Amino acid sequence: xxxxxxxxxxxxxxxxxxxxxxxxxxxxxxxxxxxxxxxxxxxxxxxxxxxxxxxxxxxxxxxxxxxxxxxxxxxxxxxxxxxxxxxxxxxxxxxxxxxxxxxxxxxxxxxxxxxxxxxxxxxxxxxxxxxxxxxxxxxxxxxxxxxxxxxxxxxxxxxxxxxxxxxxxxxxxxxxxxxx
Amino acid sequence: xxxxxxxxxxxxxxxxxxxxxxxxxxxxxxxxxxxxxxxxxxxxxxxxxxxxxxxxxxxxxxxxxxxxxxxxxxxxxxxxxxxxxxxxxxxxxxxxxxxxxxxxxxxxxxxxxxxxxxxxxxxxxxxxxxxxxxxxxxxxxxxxxxxxxxxxxxxxxxxxxxxxxxxxxxxxxxxxxxxxxxxxxxxxxxxxxxxxxxxxxxxxxxxxxxxxxxxxxxxxxxxxxxxxxxxxxxxxxxxxxxxxxxxxxxxxxxxxxxxxxxxxxxxxxxxxxxxxxxxxxxxxxxxxxxx
Numbered sequence: 001x002x003x004x005x006x007x008x009x010x011x012x013x014x015x016x017x018x019x020x021x022x023x024x025x026x027x028x029x030x031x032x033x034x035x036x037x038x039x040x041x042x043x044x045x046x047x048x049x050x051x052x053x054x055x056x057x058x059x060x061x062x063x064x065x066x067x068x069x070x071x072x073x074x075x076x077x078x079x080x081x082x083x084x085x086x087x088x089x090x091x092x093x094x095x096x097x098x099x100x101x102x103x104x105x106x107x108x109x110x111x112x113x114x115x116x117x118x119x120x121x122x123x124x125x126x127x128x129x130x131x132x133x134x135x136x137x138x139x140x141x142x143x144x145x146x147x148x149x150x151x152x153x154x155x156x157x158x159x160x161x162x163x164x165x166x167x168x169x170x171x172x173x174x175x176x177x178x179x180x
Numbered sequence: 181x182x183x184x185x186x187x188x189x190x191x192x193x194x195x196x197x198x199x200x201x202x203x204x205x206x207x208x209x210x211x212x213x214x215x216x217x218x219x220x221x222x223x224x225x226x227x228x229x230x231x232x233x234x235x236x237x238x239x240x241x242x243x244x245x246x247x248x249x250x251x252x253x254x255x256x257x258x259x260x261x262x263x264x265x266x267x268x269x270x271x272x273x274x275x276x277x278x279x280x281x282x283x284x285x286x287x288x289x290x291x292x293x294x295x296x297x298x299x300x301x302x303x304x305x306x307x308x309x310x311x312x313x314x315x316x317x318x319x320x321x322x323x324x325x326x327x328x329x330x331x332x333x334x335x336x337x338x339x340x341x342x343x344x345x346x347x348x349x350x351x352x353x354x355x356x357x358x359x360x361x362x363x364x365x366x367x368x369x370x371x372x373x374x375x376x377x378x379x380x381x382x383x384x385x386x387x388x389x390x391x392x393x394x395x396x397x398x399x400x401x402x403x404x405x406x407x408x409x410x411x412x413x414x415x416x417x418x419x420x421x422x423x424x425x426x427x428x429x430x431x432x433x434x435x436x437x438x439x440x441x442x443x444x445x446x447x448x449x450x451x452x453x454x455x456x457x458x459x460x461x462x463x464x465x466x467x468x469x470x471x
Binding site for chain 2: 001002003005006009010013014017021022024025028029034036037038049052053056124151
């Protein structure tokens, strides 16, 4: 376990800003308790300072997880978000897509979101922007990347892809052994 | 007719060519330069700008006048369309542009000759070839040490193999001599490089050898992981990664993160300075509402 280097922080924040923009400030600067980002075996964890201090007693080999895993660094130095980061993303998301009840299950099985399943979209969402996907009851289901901007989405036929799938809640079952 | 008035008027229009100096100004006509070492009137220099400018202009005019006076006293040559004055040689010593060349380090032979006090004896370039009856160069083209004028018969030395080709032996011997000299030249060069860098030649050679060894050992597919270790092989020190301490001041970490975030956000704002689509839609909706 160690803090992120400046370069790593930059890569991480660049990815995170795609979903929540400048709202990262609320993650860094919390009123309740100081929180920090820590790296353990290529994974970035968002953890409160007090818990992090307690974890220092555990060896690197033995420590499996702490706090909330936001994602991991690939071997090429890029950052991949994990589904475990969803609650934080959903809280501060800039762009949101709500899917109708008939589109929930297809998305949770790892498919892209088609236009026919979209119930509601945030205004002025640009193309290729990180979006968080909710069901109509405002429960976050996962996140992805917008395939079209809000304006262009109107022109697409109902079977056209609106949001590219990146991660969904179904991964808790599908990727159970690889996720942690 | 009295023309003195006209002459005086004419004269007053031009400044005098007579320049008085307490210390005569030094001239270097070869460079067309005039060096005036007389004191400058400081009160005029510190006066208002007009006085100062006119004073300086006057000073430089007088200097130039002195030089021109001298130029006209030079010997001249007359050409078809003009008169030329021959400038004397430059007297002023100018510093050289490049630094003075460094002294070359001594070769091994030079060092030895110095210790033994061996003087360099001048040898004539040509020697008399008694067989041919002519003077030939000591070396080089058509030199006496070349094999182009080899003897038609060589006596086999008493201790030599009678079937050995004596011409071949001659050639080989010369080749060996050349090679030996080349090796010594190379050694002298390497030693001079080392001494210029302020190192001992032996240490420098050792270091280069070790570098080459490390490089060659890391050149296998496994980057030398399975190579046998040599005796006295240098230990390679890699670059150590350094990380911040795991537990540090939370405020400091926070401010550091904020700084990085600001930088990232700035890059983002640069990318989306103007949302063209949004602007266009706003314009379109405004038009529609007017209708």
